[in-house]
Amino acid sequence: MSGTSFDGIDAAVAEFDLVGTELSCRPLGLLSRGLSDELRSRIAAVLPPQRTDIAEVCRLDTELGRLFGEVAAEAINTYGDVDLVVSPGQTVFHWVSDGHALGTLQLGAAAWIAEATGTPVLSDLRTRDIARGGQGAPLAPMLDSLLLLEDDVRRGVLNLGGIANLTVRDDDHRVIGYDLGPASALIDLAVSRATGGVERMDTDGVRADRGVVDHELLCRLLDEPYYRTDPPKSTGKELFDADYLSAKVGDHDLGLDDLVGTLTELTAALVGDACSRWQLEELVVSGGGVRNPTMMRRIAALAGTTVVRTSEDFGIPAQAKECYLMALLGFLSWYGLPGTIASATGASSLLGSFTPGARPLQLPAPPPQPPTRLIMRG
Ligand SMILES: Nc1ncnc2c1ncn2[C@@H]1O[C@H](COP(=O)(O)OP(=O)(O)O)[C@@H](O)[C@H]1O
Ligand SMILES: [Mg+2]
Incomplete structure (x- = not known):
């Protein structure tokens, strides 16, 4: 996770367990890594009102993807193997016109994360909600x-x-x-x-x-x-x-x-x-x-x-709430459940794009009922 402040990359590992309609989340650990001044300046330099060129967008997409991959691999090495990595990417543009979201762009190519970890990756969490007429934000x-x-x-x-x-x-x-x-x-x-x-x-x-x-x-x-x-x-x-x-x-x-x-x-x-x-x-x-x-x-x-x-x-x-949010959205998408709420973003949508890990992607069947309550376990 790297938010709109791009002050650093935060990663959290969480284990979810769904029993009936009660979902429990056990936080397993967190880590944060700063972004270099050079990279921060380059992210700042592609944000409006600045102008940029497509080559720099490609370079940033690649470099951020590699960095996210390194952080994900470090989190896995530290806290144990995972089924899914969720990477919302670095938001560089959220296209809103007349109060309607029309598009959104996050950088940090998921393929690098899948290669670095051998684990499936869920990325691009906002576009699907926009495609269904939602705002694509907030996801919280x-x-x-x-x-x-x-x-x-x-x-x-x-x-x-x-x-x-x-x-x-x-x-x-x-x-x-x-x-x-x-x-x-x-x-x-x-x-x-x-x-x-x-x-x-x-x-x-x-x-x-x-x-x-x-x-x-x-x-x-x-x-x-x-x-x-x-x-x-x-x-x-x-x-x-x-x-x-x-x-x-x-x-x-x-x-x-x-x-x-x-x-x-x-x-x-x-x-x-x-x-x-x-x-x-x-x-x-x-x-x-x-x-x-x-x-x-x-x-x-x-x-x-x-x-x-x-x-x-x-x-x-x-500082880790957004990370646990992404982990939750990953759990929901993995099980084919919507991650947005119509009264909040304007749409109820399955979120994200999956990139396979080392093996072909195999998603489980959706549970009979979606969770209605989340419990954090210490
Ligand atoms: N010690 C601090 N004192 C004041 N502000 C802080 C401190 N630590 C973080 N912040 C503020 O929080 C912002 C980052 O918050 P964060 O939740 O990571 O936002 P984002 O999701 O946009 O990255 C920083 O840009 C800074 O403005
Ligand atoms: Mg941040």
Whole structure:
């Protein structure tokens, strides 16, 4: 897994067991590997608003595929053999027009992973959902709804990656999942731009903590049509890019700490609005943003009466939740079960493309009933 922040590659190994309609997941281990500065810069250089050429896309597809293969092989060597590797790939473009997803592109050719591990690979997890009229994102609602939204508590599940996404149930108990807007995307951009790439994030939220929120800029940032459209909806760095940030900041004169403080407040404000919109009693947070104490403090402040917790309380390390999500989607696809929920992405879809491993691909028959609940086992 390498998310929209492309801060590193995370891998998790999990064992699933379906008994009746109860699916259990035993986490077997995690590992993370950083991406070289060179590769990070090259990924950044193919993202909008930059232009690229097809040769560089081919090179990145290959190099990322090889790297994902190395990380997968390392995870297998460390934690034992697996039946399936799930590799969602590096998202470089999510094509949204007039609120509809029309296409999506993830790099990291699966063949390299299959060769490196001899194991079947599930990749390209989003396109099928789009082909069925869905948004192709967010994918988190399947895990969130099975694991966290079955209790009587009015709970929301928030992941703070480059983009913040939320899963909730509405009054009719339907699962709703959508992207709120930027979490660290604009913060990372502001920091790398101002420091010439020497710093790439607001480490431990130090800058935001020192900075003073600029309310005029905050208002301008909040004045974004995307925030006013109803879910299902998805967004990405195609919208919240460097040009977007420049246009919002304009010739407004403010220091980096104040800018980062204001961008952190933007995310907290979006989360706070969502807490009141869905009248949440609890919010369960995961993703790299959990490691930003200033962001977490501002979220807690703007969440009002909503109690803010992290996914660790539910047996999932905050930085690994997306990995376990991918593992779950792999399990579902392996058994011929849909990985998306119509009320969340807009479609209910079988996900992904399978690449055979060393042997011909043999998929099992679907179980009589799909899982209705996920239990994490320690
Ligand atoms: N110690 C930290 N302090 C502040 N922010 C952090 C810290 N660690 C991670 N982050 C933020 O989290 C982001 C990565 O989160 P992650 O969940 O991996 O997102 P993605 O899925 O987009 O890769 C980083 O880009 C950074 O902005
Ligand atoms: Mg990441």
